[in-house]
Amino acid sequence: MALIAESAAPAIVVADENSGSQSAVAWAAIIGGTLAAVAITLLLVALGSGIGLSSVSPWTALNPSATTFTLLAAVWLIIVQWLSSALGGYLAGRLRTKWAGVHTDEVFFRDTVHGFLAWALASILVAALATSSVSSAVSSAGRAISNVAGGAASTASQAATNQLSGSNGYFLDTLFRKDQPDANAPPQEVRAEASRILTRSIANGGIDPGDRTYLAKLIATRIGISQQDAEKRIDDTVAQMKAAEEKVKQATEAARKASAQASFYLFFSMLIGAFIASTAGAIGGRQRDL
Numbered sequence: 001m002a003l004i005a006e007s008a009a010p011a012i013v014v015a016d017e018n019s020g021s022q023s024a025v026a027w028a029a030i031i032g033g034t035l036a037a038v039a040i041t042l043l044l045v046a047l048g049s050g051i052g053l054s055s056v057s058p059w060t061a062l063n064p065s066a067t068t069f070t071l072l073a074a075v076w077l078i079i080v081q082w083l084s085s086a087l088g089g090y091l092a093g094r095l096r097t098k099w100a101g102v103h104t105d106e107v108f109f110r111d112t113v114h115g116f117l118a119w120a121l122a123s124i125l126v127a128a129l130a131t132s133s134v135s136s137a138v139s140s141a142g143r144a145i146s147n148v149a150g151g152a153a154s155t156a157s158q159a160a161t162n163q164l165s166g167s168n169g170y171f172l173d174t175l176f177r178k179d180q181p182d183a184n185a186p187p188q189e190v191r192a193e194a195s196r197i198l199t200r201s202i203a204n205g206g207i208d209p210g211d212r213t214y215l216a217k218l219i220a221t222r223i224g225i226s227q228q229d230a231e232k233r234i235d236d237t238v239a240q241m242k243a244a245e246e247k248v249k250q251a252t253e254a255a256r257k258a259s260a261q262a263s264f265y266l267f268f269s270m271l272i273g274a275f276i277a278s279t280a281g282a283i284g285g286r287q288r289d290l
Helices: 002-008 027-055 066-094 104-146 149-175 187-204 209-223 227-288
Strands: none
Touching: 027 066, 027 104, 066 104, 066 227, 104 227, 149 187, 187 209, 187 227, 209 227
16 A cells, blocks of 8 residues: 555656746847957958058059959958957857756857857847948938939930930931041031941941941041041051950959959858857857856
């Protein structure tokens, strides 16, 4: 009977008094680490901007190339992420309250998460500050533009009209083109017609033989040189325009590649920052419990 009574008695489980009342996330420590990380980030970004502006001058040709400058910026981003994330994660792990009765593995996990959360919150705040600065600049620019909106609209309308007439002007010129250009034509009309011919030639990748002959006659008539010299001048001008267009394409392509590289460098620097913050949080929490 005694054995039956003992077996029927309810089992008593001793639970940790802190297991249900204490939160696993110490937000005060996370916010403290976040503020430190944001402050260090802003400080280092200001320093990096000063170094970058000191190394580049518009009055010299000895500036670093776009690739070199992008690589140096990527290295500096990694340094910024390394230092700010390490400090923020360490403080988030070190400042949290001690968890009593929690397994060592669980403590390690929580400290790692604290470091990661501090990094994530700091990244969001820095992005918000950057977005706010850009929005403020855009707003100021918008107010300045609104002061001249009427004139800008009129100018844009006139530019659109000129572009439309320019696209059809070449074909109108061919309709009224003479075998021998008029030597008494107004200079403005002659220049406009020559501009339309050259613009079409660059767009098509080369000048049409008929346009070349007519333009040479036009130039020879206006400035009093031979047909051959006028044709040579046309060929040189078209070659220079093509070279200028090629330089613009190369510069655009270089800017595109530099932007893509900067995006990849930013991704890897933030990935490194997340890892460093998580590791620093674990280290800070372990030193807290010593």
